[in-house]
Amino acid sequence: MDRTMTSSADTTTEPALIALDWGTSSLRGFLMDGGARVLAERATAHGIQNLPQPGPAGFDAALAALCGDWLDAHPGLPVVAGGMVGSAQGWVEAPYVATPADATTLADRAARVETASGRPILIAPGVLHDPAGAPPDVMRGEEIQIAGALAENADWARNACIAMPGTHSKWVRVSDGRIAAFSSYMTGELFAVLKTHSLLGRLMPADREASPEDEAAAFAVGIRAAQSAGPGDLPHQLFATRTLGLTGRMPAEALAHYLSGLLIGHELRSGLALLAEMPAGTPLLLIGAPALCSRYGRGLAAFGVTPSAQLGNTAPRGLFQFATAAGLLPIGTAANTMSAP
């Protein structure tokens, strides 16, 4: 799954940074210029839980396989990384920094590891949110994407709510350019675990897809159920995934879409309550995989909410911000010009 692309027609631009988005199941590398443009991008499945060999050598081997040629061709280029590579199970641990946090906070508390060749890599920490009277929450990787998103629009940096759908979705309150607070939702993992390991998955056929109409209808039924839910109702509403199938009220191949709508609907219900506590007019941004963001967009529409923007992969730009804040890039780069009005 190696792929290389040139994202800009301006191939004369000089490389200025090698940025790594290193998660649990994948490793993405970006060769970037001094204007935060991605010159080339590559990905492998060598996430930290899928390294080519165990132990620290596995990280070195994964890195060499992904972009050994970049490292060789540009021996002076700084290398930065974000994501699970900085967790306790990663290459080196970069402990969580507390909210409020921004790219500067991340850079101040970054961890450093040397590759086998002696080349240093600066690894970003995750973020801990520890509100009074509630359990703490954590993110690792999303803080980089957020830094990238905020670099794109000074208005968002001042005040925004960022929804990041995924295995562990995040709803993030941004204020004064920093991550002020956030909540994680186990939506994606709940869906996968219930579909694969619970009674609810038994009625879902593995070999048939729902028609677009059935899919949309089932998803909408799930969203509506979430909209009508009282506190505590989810464990009951989940069971309907079974009874709707058992009684033939919903086609078997559409049941997973009811489950998806129900779980996303509950996340939206809770997340939008957080948004409602923010200043009127606070923009809502969606960051994530396009197909999933589209699904969230349909759910949000049922709540009468339209996101201000839907962003794709903002990680390279965030890693660029991180590298800049760490002083690894010369003055005059895109990041520094960002703060100009």
Place this chain on the structure above:
Amino acid sequence: MDRTMTSSADTTTEPALIALDWGTSSLRGFLMDGGARVLAERATAHGIQNLPQPGPAGFDAALAALCGDWLDAHPGLPVVAGGMVGSAQGWVEAPYVATPADATTLADRAARVETASGRPILIAPGVLHDPAGAPPDVMRGEEIQIAGALAENADWARNACIAMPGTHSKWVRVSDGRIAAFSSYMTGELFAVLKTHSLLGRLMPADREASPEDEAAAFAVGIRAAQSAGPGDLPHQLFATRTLGLTGRMPAEALAHYLSGLLIGHELRSGLALLAEMPAGTPLLLIGAPALCSRYGRGLAAFGVTPSAQLGNTAPRGLFQFATAAGLLPIGTAANTMSAP
């Protein structure tokens, strides 16, 4: 796991019924007299998903292994069964009857199967609740336990709320002697699936138990989280099982008890909302395994609610009611005298 016991000192009583509580993972047999007393009780692990051999012969073999001697010694005794044995995956399907339902409704729609020896068994159907504007719900096995509970107290039969903790907990509204409505909650299955298959279980040690103090404290934290939850908050609150462990706020061996408190708390929150819609003074009954009922009792106490009664296994009495309603027992039995004031 064969066990036989004599539950009454009156060993001279004549057997009048063989009653089978045949679920997914276990088969229980009761030899009962005409006064609804259990003379002997046996159990094996031959639930319908664990038969000694596949196909219909497996049901015959399981029955013979459990109580072939009873069947031989009492060739004229009626045999009844309830539970998953009547499902589509059971010995013979006894389709669901609709609410409102009682023992008579169950008897009217019972299915009949003949054993290899020609001995007939009457199998109780499950119950379907199909409210307007909401997904349908189903039970199979609980309706028998409810019939048994209602036979114990005429006040309960008139009006009661019955909470039945378990893999798929039920909250049941009883009115005028019948099951009027009910809701299932996936509480037990959610706990098991999340503990075994999700990220939340990774921090839970398999080889250490929490101290009673840590267990009680963690369970209480989970209950309190549920009490403070807004609609849709559960997928977020679940994630705290991880963060409380990750940050050392809660001992690893107590995390499962937080998860248990959180899930039970959400069920109680929703179930008590159903109770609140019932007439003032409606008794709340708990039916289930004593350890689980005790856990629910602790949860209910946090909500300021005390159950009117906690019942153990009411299935044999319910099967007796079912057999009586089906005309399999002579007039003058306990069931018939029940209706006398």
